[in-house]
Amino acid sequence: MNNETIELFHELATDQNTTPENFNGRKYHIWTIGCQMNVADSNHVAAELEKIGYGPTEKLDEADIVVLNTCVVRQTAEDKAIGKLGSLKPWKRKKADRTLALMGCMVGVKPSQQLLDAYPDVDVFMPPSEATPLVNYLRQSEIDAEMAEIERQQLAQRYQVQDEAQPIGTVQSIKHLALSGEAPVAAHVPIVYGCSHACTFCIIPFRRGVERSRPVQEIVNEIRGLVAQGVREVTLLGQIVDRYGYDWRGEMGNSRTVSAYQGASLRLGSREQGARDKGQGEGEDSALPTPHSAFDLADLLRAVHEIEGLWRIRFLTSHPNYMTDRILETVRDLPKVCEHIEVPIQAGDDEVLEQMRRGYTNAEYRALVQRIRTIIPKVAIHTDIIVGFCGETMEQFQQTVDVLSDLKLDKVHLARYSPRPGTVSERRMVDDVPEVEKVRRHQAIEALQEAVSTEINQQFLGQTVEVLVEDQHKGKWRGRNRQNKLVFIESDLPLRGRLVEAQITWTGPWSMQGRFVRDVSPLPDRVEAPKTTITLNLSSVAV
Ligand code: SF4
Numbered sequence: 001m002n003n004e005t006i007e008l009f010h011e012l013a014t015d016q017n018t019t020p021e022n023f024n025g026r027k028y029h030i031w032t033i034g035c036q037m038n039v040a041d042s043n044h045v046a047a048e049l050e051k052i053g054y055g056p057t058e059k060l061d062e063a064d065i066v067v068l069n070t071c072v073v074r075q076t077a078e079d080k081a082i083g084k085l086g087s088l089k090p091w092k093r094k095k096a097d098r099t100l101a102l103m104g105c106m107v108g109v110k111p112s113q114q115l116l117d118a119y120p121d122v123d124v125f126m127p128p129s130e131a132t133p134l135v136n137y138l139r140q141s142e143i144d145a146e147m148a149e150i151e152r153q154q155l156a157q158r159y160q161v162q163d164e165a166q167p168i169g170t171v172q173s174i175k176h177l178a179l180s181g182e183a184p185v186a187a188h189v190p191i192v193y194g195c196s197h198a199c200t201f202c203i204i205p206f207r208r209g210v211e212r213s214r215p216v217q218e219i220v221n222e223i224r225g226l227v228a229q230g231v232r233e234v235t236l237l238g239q240i241v242d243r244y245g246y247d248w249r250g251e252m253g254n255s256r257t258v259s260a261y262q263g264a265s266l267r268l269g270s271r272e273q274g275a276r277d278k279g280q281g282e283g284e285d286s287a288l289p290t291p292h293s294a295f296d297l298a299d300l301l302r303a304v305h306e307i308e309g310l311w312r313i314r315f316l317t318s319h320p321n322y323m324t325d326r327i328l329e330t331v332r333d334l335p336k337v338c339e340h341i342e343v344p345i346q347a348g349d350d351e352v353l354e355q356m357r358r359g360y361t362n363a364e365y366r367a368l369v370q371r372i373r374t375i376i377p378k379v380a381i382h383t384d385i386i387v388g389f390c391g392e393t394m395e396q397f398q399q400t401v402d403v404l405s406d407l408k409l410d411k412v413h414l415a416r417y418s419p420r421p422g423t424v425s426e427r428r429m430v431d432d433v434p435e436v437e438k439v440r441r442h443q444a445i446e447a448l449q450e451a452v453s454t455e456i457n458q459q460f461l462g463q464t465v466e467v468l469v470e471d472q473h474k475g476k477w478r479g480r481n482r483q484n485k486l487v488f489i490e491s492d493l494p495l496r497g498r499l500v501e502a503q504i505t506w507t508g509p510w511s512m513q514g515r516f517v518r519d520v521s522p523l524p525d526r527v528e529a530p531k532t533t534i535t536l537n538l539s540s541v542a543v
Contacts, residue, residue, distance in 0.1 A: 024053035029063035033080055034071025038104055041129050042069045045103070048131040052138065060091055065099045067126075067134065070106035081106055085119060092121045099123050099141070101134045140508065147486060147510035150473075185470045185497045186312075187231045191219055191300065192238030196247070197319065199346075200357045200424035201386065201417065204239055211240070211247045216295065220303055223310060232497060233312035233468055234304070236297075241315045242322040244297040298330040305334045311499055311522065312468055314484070316342035317384075320360045320368050328375040339376050340484040343368070344384030344413075348399035352392055355429070362403055369407050380410040380483035385445060388417045388438030390429035397441050404448055410456055410483065412449045416442050453509040457485065460504045464517055467502050469495040476513075486511040493527045495519075500527075 028049045032042040045067055046056065057063050066088060070081040085102070092100050102111075102119065103126040111125035124137045194209040195202075223234050238244060297315065304313055313336050320343055331337045347353055350361045360368075372379055385400060404412065416438040419426035433441075460481075467487045469479040477489040477496070488511060489495065489502050499521040502514030519526040 026054050026064040027057040027062050028054045028065040028067065029057055029060055030067040030069060031084060032069040033077050034069070034104065037128070038069050038071060041104070042067070044129070045069070045126075045131045045134065048135050049138075052135060060088075063091075064097070065101065065134075065138070066091065067101045067103055070102065070104040072105040078106065085122070089121055097141075097145070099134075099138065101126055101137075103130075103134075104128050143508060144510060146473075147508075150478075150486065182471070182496065183230045185231065185468060186233040186235065187226050188235050188237050189219060189222055189226070190214070190238065191236045191315075192241060192244050192247075195239035197240060197359075198357065198424070200355065200429070201389065201420070203420040203423055206422055208239075211243060213244050213247050216300055216303055219300065220307065223304055223307055227307060227309040230497065232310065232499070233314070234310065236300070236304070236313065236315040237317075238315075239317065240319040240322060242297050242318045242324070242327055244300055245295045246322075249294070296324070296326065298324075298326045301327075301330050301334060301337055305336050311336060312482075313337045314340055316382075318343040320345070320358075320365050323368060323372070325371070325375065328372060331379075332376045338482045338484065339379040340382070340482065341372055341376070341379060342382040342384075343372075345400075345403065346384055346386050347389060347392070347396070348401070348403035349392070349396035350399075352389055352396050352399075355391065355425075356386075356389060357424070362399060366403065366407065369409070378483070380485070381407075382411040382413065382484075383409050384413045384415070386415050386417050387441035387445060388433035390417070390425055390431055390433075392417075392433055401444065401448060404445065404452070408452045408456065410485075411453065412445060414442060414445055414449075450509045454507075457507040457509065457512060460485070460512055461507050462504060464501050464503050465514070466520065467500050467514070469498050469500060471496060477516075481512075488513045489516050491516040495527065498527060 028046070030042045030046060032038050049065065050056075054065065060066065068081060068084055068088075071077040072081075088100060092098055100122050101124040102122045105128060107115065107125045107127055109127050115125070124134050126133045191214050193212045193214070195205045196211040198205050219236075223231075226234065236244075301313060301315070304310070313334070315337075318341060323341070323343060331339065331341070345362075345365045346356055346358055348362055353361060369381060372381060383404075385404070387397065387400070416435075417431065417433070419431050425431075465481040465487065467479040467481050467489065469477045469489065471478055473488070475490075477491060479487055479489070479500075481487050487502055487504070489500070490513070493516060495516065498519050500519050501517040503517050504512050504514045506513040519528070521527075
């Protein structure tokens, strides 16, 4: 082997690989130093990148990926590689989605801890002649980005329904959605309008008014209408969904702030108000309790569960103070209600929670999670976190980190605190955590939760899970399992709107992939799987 040190950037535009069909508009740049073996390795990496749609560029600024293929045979070659790595810092930090890969002799068979620590900007370390780590990393990044976008869109849609829900009618038509595509399989149904809790950071009580529960019969009728239009899953919505019915009994949470702000006396709970609410329902059913009885979310779940043609029920968002055993036992006992609870903690420190006026402590939240897990086997618990709330110190933030790493919840909806005009925190507190520190805390929780979600989801590998298939995305069927985890299924069968069983073949932090096993839809025309046997090799994966 000729060990003559050569230095070049990769300029092979291997047109035979990057066809117009698979070029994804993203570009790579490979810098190579060392022997001909390194040059050949770089050519192999180029070919692998082109197979997955990347094209070459000599211009660093145009590149989405830079690969440094290194040599340590001579000190000068090593020094050049180290210098190149240093010079790439501004390139790497300019755009968040750029990928920097270090390859070759500097990495060796396995990168040392010293190397990993020395170059935190490097995303992928590749041994000589090994393109796989980079290809896997890019595929995973693409999946993660897509999942994050799907989650973002769905969350935004949910918040829009939840935040803007007003009593504007008693039925929903989803026909207009069918014009631009197909009618949705899952739908949201508001059951409680407004909120009377008045957390200090939150604008909702001022914008949406005090809490008002919708009459039971009205909700049931609306869901029947949705089912007639093809909906199979409903998510019952409320700012504090498990306070459904409390307003009928005059129990208003910590609503004095809301009352004072609105300058209105709280009349809810009076016999007149109850009678008015009850009167809004269509086709009143005399068997249903009056608004003044102890009718709650558990009773509503039972009423909705009776609806024929409806297959799944979820509800959100819960508040730790109102999640009763009665509700949890109902989730456990009703087959249509999914094992999925969304219960925000917002912060881990008691003083911060007090400042937020949340009404519970760290210890109480931990006890609640224990209670939920005891009553509902295989439950998925999601939470919300705000980092950088007014006055939050590093020690207080650490309490949030600790509670999340101890409890290992399935998902965290994460936000950096920003004052909303008119809220108590905006008017009376100081937004004193610097933005850069909020970003750092946000990233720390993101990294922690990615590891936790990866670990939780790995437990599904090889298992057969129930998935309600909602639509198709990039040629794969997309749905959710009972724990609300995204599952992609590769199949040519017409699975949209079907309840199926899928065997999980791959898991990541934000989604899973599986193969179709069978259709379990409660319908006469079940879809049949092709009669082939597929053997899964799971031996190399820790389950
Ligand atoms: S954050 Fe607090 S005030 Fe805002 S909607 Fe939720 S419970 Fe109500």
